[in-house]
Amino acid sequence: MIGAFEDFSTKYWSMPSAASPDIFSTQVDEKCWTYACSPGSIKTSAGHQIPRTGSNMVGIYTYGMYRGSEYHEYLQTKLKEPLIPGNRYYVEFWVCRSCLVETASNNIGVFFTGKLINRKSTRSFYNNPQINAEEVVTESKEWTKISGFFTAKYPHEVMIIGNFHKDADTKIRTVEACNNKKLLSQDEAYYYIDDILVRVAEKTEVDEKNKVNDFSKLQKGESIILENIFFDFDEAIILKKSFPELEKLYRFLKQNQHIIEISGHTDNVGSKEYNKLLSEERAQAVVDYLIDKGINQERLKSRGFGSSEPIATNKDEVGRAQNRRVEIKIIE
Known part of the structure; x- marks a missing residue:
């Protein structure tokens, strides 16, 4: 475990720029702005949440403007030992x-980078993070895990957490403030951070985000989730990083004469009517891709189920992410 922010002196953590994160604690006076309180309490700081574990957590801005410039906050720490390339x-x-x-x-x-940074301005960092939340994190009642695997290229010693993309390249969603009480700007996103872990991966561990479909094992009547298919937020536009998986599906269809059904599914955020339409458009987008590649459209059917067939809970972001999916089914 790298940190759960239990050392209140922030001995091991610092800020790489003049944009200052906030530390919240259940151990300070209840009248203090940085008091972390329960959801039922009245608070005038940045929210009603409590740390995931322990007594402390850190809060950062991930989207917004300050004095005419993009404003993101970051926190950094030096690893106990350098990463091994x-x-x-x-x-x-x-x-x-x-x-x-x-x-x-x-x-x-x-x-991950080579040394601690001490920038005197609030200017944001624009880099390619090794781990990143691709989906909008809307959950405010439960904690959402962000995780992933990567292979170290350099013996980096420092880890920085924050938003490393421009606001123009950051997806946002308008959400409802708790108890209809809003204290921060409408155009700012603010998140608590807790329980950070970095460790060497086991050889047998599989990155859920990089599962590989084996279409050859599909039998008539069976369905499979198309892994690694991504769309623009709230759109039916297929992102380029989806193309490798779609190419595998295309090659499978070229080598076989199956008729398949492609179905779209969403979470339950939004109206049933809108979700059904979005799921239909996303399924059709996959069909259109395959038709453009040369697959006969008579072999391709599309359906949209909206949020009517969840495979996980819609009560947290992890479950909702699983429910947002595209499936294929062998019809003949």
Whole structure:
């Protein structure tokens, strides 16, 4: 475990820029702005949440403006020992959206670098984080895990957490503040961070985000989730990083004469009517891709189920992410 922020002196943590994160604790006076309180309490700071574990947590802005410039906050720490180039690592940290903001964002990530940074300005960092939340994190009642694997290229010694993308490249969603009480700006996203872990990955561990479909094992009547298919937020536009998986499906269809059904599914955020339409459009987008590649459209059927067939809970972001999916089914 890298940190759960239990050392209140922040001995092991610092800020790489003049944009200052906030530390919240259940151990300070209840009248203090940084008092972390329960959801039922009255509070005038950045929310009503309590730490995931222990007494402390840190809060950062991941989206917004300050004096005419983009404003993101970051926290950094020096690793106990440098990463070993060639080794595969697992990273995990937990986030929770402040319930007093009306904007949620994605692009909450981890960037490993060579040395501690001490920038005197609030200018944001624009890098390619090794671990990043691709989906918008809307959950404010439960903590959401952000995790992933990466292979170290350099003996980096420092880990930084924050948003390393421009606001123009960050997806946002308007959400409802708790108890209809909003204290932060409508155009700012603010998250609590807790329980950060970096360790060497086991050889047998599989990255759930990089599962590989084996279409050859599909039998008539069977369905399979198309892994690694991504769309623009709230859109039916297929992102380029989906193309490798779609190419595998295309080659499978070229080698076989199956008729398949492609179905779209969503979470339960939004109206049933809108979700059904979005799921239909996303399924059709996959069909259109395959037709453009040369697959006969008579072999391709599409359906949209909206949020009517969940495979996980819709009560937290992890479950909702699983429910947002595209499936294929062999018809003949």
